Amino acid sequence: AQRVTQPEKLLSVFKGAPVELKCNYSYSGSPELFWYVQYSRQRLQLLLRHISRESIKGFTADLNKGETSFHLKKPFAQEEDSAMYYCALSGGTNAGKSTFGDGTTLTVKP
């Protein structure tokens, strides 16, 4: 069975500090990993996907198959980064469905 674990429900950092939102997954095969973000009073939207290998809004995430992790990182957090972040996995065993982690609420304090 595929599973996504986000161990931190809440994460609080000061503006300008580095931030890392953890995501671990279990999946037998080659997964595709995503980070989705939900800002206050807005819909869920894609932040980035591992296959793109790009930086969005200063965030990056590297798929580490050895550690089965896909942590989201940003070197200098901004107040506008405060949001709910979900890690998600898509894969062949549940083709078409995505499995979501429980989400991490990030608060960036001034």
Place this chain on the structure above:
Amino acid sequence: GAVVSQHPSWVICKSGTSVKIECRSLDFQATTMFWYRQFPKQSLMLMATSNEGSKATYEQGVEKDKFLINHASLTLSTLTVTSAHPEDSSFYICSARGLSRNYNSPLHFGNGTRLTVT
């Protein structure tokens, strides 16, 4: 970009009545849409997968007679909460896969519907 429109944004209904929620893909065709329930400060719980032209696939524990899903066209899926009860009060969200229809392409989400059953 791919846009998913969900309507209504919020609805209040009396216990025992039925409520229909619409999910439309505005600028792309979606053979598959997904319906979720989101509890406060919690993750998305997948309720069912809506397949155009065929029956929806429900997740374990989700009553198919309670949550009726219809996906009659490539751009519209509807979720009807039948004989609603206060415990059905929740935030319902739909999503659809993007243009490539690849199983692993990103999801595009509706804005959600806040259902309150009194």
